[in-house]
Amino acid sequence: MYGYVRPVKGELKVSEFERFRGVYCGLCHELARRYGFAARFLVNYDFTFLAMLLAQPGPAVTCPRRCPAHPLKKTECLSGCDSLSMAADMTVILGWWKLADGGEDKSFPASWGYKAACGILKSAYKKAAGRQPVFAAATEQNLKALQALEKANCPSMDEAADKFALILRAAGTAIDGEKGRVLSELLYHLGRIIYILDAADDLAEDIKTDSYNSLRYRFRPTEEGKLSEEDQRTIRVSLQHSHNALAGAYALMGDNIYSSILSNTIYLGLPAATQAVFSGTWKTNGRIQRERSIS
Amino acid sequence: MNDPYSVLGVSPSASDDEVKKAYRDLARKYHPDNYHDNPLADLASEKMKEINEAYDAITKSREQGGSSGAGGYGYGYAYQSQARQQSTGSNAQYVQIRNLINANNLAQAEAMLNAIPTHDAEWYYLMGSVCWRKGWMDQAGQYFRTASTMEPGNVEYRNAVQYMNQGGQAYRPAGAGMGDMMGGDAACNLCQNLICADCCCEMFGGNLIPCIGCR
Numbered sequence: 197m198y199g200y201v202r203p204v205k206g207e208l209k210v211s212e213f214e215r216f217r218g219v220y221c222g223l224c225h226e227l228a229r230r231y232g233f234a235a236r237f238l239v240n241y242d243f244t245f246l247a248m249l250l251a252q253p254g255p256a257v258t259c260p261r262r263c264p265a266h267p268l269k270k271t272e273c274l275s276g277c278d279s280l281s282m283a284a285d286m287t288v289i290l291g292w293w294k295l296a297d298g299g300e301d302k303s304f305p306a307s308w309g310y311k312a313a314c315g316i317l318k319s320a321y322k323k324a325a326g327r328q329p330v331f332a333a334a335t336e337q338n339l340k341a342l343q344a345l346e347k348a349n350c351p352s353m354d355e356a357a358d359k360f361a362l363i364l365r366a367a368g369t370a371i372d373g374e375k376g377r378v379l380s381e382l383l384y385h386l387g388r389i390i391y392i393l394d395a396a397d398d399l400a401e402d403i404k405t406d407s408y409n410s411l412r413y414r415f416r417p418t419e420e421g422k423l424s425e426e427d428q429r430t431i432r433v434s435l436q437h438s439h440n441a442l443a444g445a446y447a448l449m450g451d452n453i454y455s456s457i458l459s460n461t462i463y464l465g466l467p468a469a470t471q472a473v474f475s476g477t478w479k480t481n482g483r484i485q486r487e488r489s490i491s
Numbered sequence: 492m493n494d495p496y497s498v499l500g501v502s503p504s505a506s507d508d509e510v511k512k513a514y515r516d517l518a519r520k521y522h523p524d525n526y527h528d529n530p531l532a533d534l535a536s537e538k539m540k541e542i543n544e545a546y547d548a549i550t551k552s553r554e555q556g557g558s559s560g561a562g563g564y565g566y567g568y569a570y571q572s573q574a575r576q577q578s579t580g581s582n583a584q585y586v587q588i589r590n591l592i593n594a595n596n597l598a599q600a601e602a603m604l605n606a607i608p609t610h611d612a613e614w615y616y617l618m619g620s621v622c623w624r625k626g627w628m629d630q631a632g633q634y635f636r637t638a639s640t641m642e643p644g645n646v647e648y649r650n651a652v653q654y655m656n657q658g659g660q661a662y663r664p665a666g667a668g669m670g671d672m673m674g675g676d677a678a679c680n681l682c683q684n685l686i687c688a689d690c691c692c693e694m695f696g697g698n699l700i701p702c703i704g705c706r
Contacts, residue, residue, distance in 0.1 A: 354627035436672040440661035
């Protein structure tokens with residue numbers, strides 16, 4: 197969805213990279229299997245991370261598969277596992293609401309594109325919401341609350357980020373007991389980090405198009421969307437505390453076969469993405485690397 | 492109790508040094524400083540207790556069995572409660588709010604704070620604590636700073652501001668790279684954090700650095 201939550205490829209072993217690709221491609225296949233071809237376009241790194249995080253200990257079942265993006269070579273894809281199905285359901289739910297949100301926010305002709313995509317995925321969304329009613333309700337409720345904050349030009353970075361964080365947190369509440377508690381805390385802070393990074397990355401553009409951005413009202417950016425060093429430090433300290441909370445929760449999760457990839461994503465990937473956003477290179481280098489990192 | 496070797500993740504044939512290293516790594520992972528005012532601190536504390544017991548059991552059984560034993564290697568990474576200090580001037584309502592925050596009942600604590608019409612330094616500090624626990628780190632920092640500005644001599648408020656500004660600390664596995672979210676060097680920050688945490692510990696009669704360095 198945003199691409200900030202991904203491992204640093206250069207630090208992965210070849211076997212780890214293949215395992216990671218197996219989950220990403222597996223999620224794409226699972227989306228197609230459960231929700232039809234169009235749902236494939238919603239595949240993203242954030243929910244690939246969730247699928248790995250939710251995976252049970254023990255070996256994974258994979259099978260070689262071809263797809264339209266890689267028609268010549270088969271990829272060993274993760275398949276038939278509950279965490280993958282759950283991640284696919286949640287991908288469709290959040291993806292659909294993001295499209296619906298875009299349909300309302302954007303102006304013509306972009307809004308029509310969003311509305312058309314929403315229409316195509318409507319039946320997939322209904323099916324997914326039936327399978328994950330708690331997550332669907334939390335997504336709808338918090339995105340609406342976020343819209344209301346946007347309309348009121350909410351000056352609190354925490355309050356705006358809280359709504360998005362609560363959506364991800366809801367994915368953790370689907371798990372019972374202690375693990376669910378740990379997962380909820382981890383996902384809350386992951387959501388908070390994603391939201392704030394996205395706000396920092398979009399700041400210049402949002403000021404140009406006069407759109408809402410929580411950092412615009414919380415801090416005093418220039419007209420070009422630049423933040424003072426002190427403001428940047430305030431944001432990064434806040435991100436650091438969320439990262440600490442995330443790492444603290446992650447340490448309490450049991451190991452599975454994706455642990456080394458998850459550790460890479462948390463300890464290297466998130467700081468690297470943050471560095472790229474604040475140095476202004478995310479939009480250029482980051483996006484290119486994102487395209488290249490999987491195919 | 493679970494098999495102490497599986498708790499520490501080593502085989503029963505592991506050498507004393509290997510057992511000690513596994514214990515140290517886990518103790519570093521679940522160390523209370525990584526769970527500063529954290530809603531999951533209770534779970535980390537349970538883990539710490541479990542590994543302490545496992546290490547103790549292995550050491551004892553090896554001593555009895557005539558093996559060289561881990562030789563006086565203490566297992567006391569004590570888990571200190573992070574309950575808020577009760578400042579002497581606290582009124583009854585603030586005491587109640589502190590208890591609610593410590594019990595993680597944040598909604599009620601926030602409602603009680605919102606019902607108080609006059610806002611003194613302690614009010615701002617407690618509001619900051621509620622925000623912190625909720626994960627609203629930016630506002631927590633703002634409240635802590637206000638509290639400390641209103642009452643510059645208060646150690647509790649000053650410590651909260653200091654902890655906020657230096658970025659806190661978390662467990663990082665060995666070799667997990669150097670970068671952090673603040674664009675700094677994590678190893679460098681760790682030293683800084685240890686020194687800060689040690690100062691805090693000493694203020695309350697404890698000592699952190701020897702408890703890591705000497706064991």
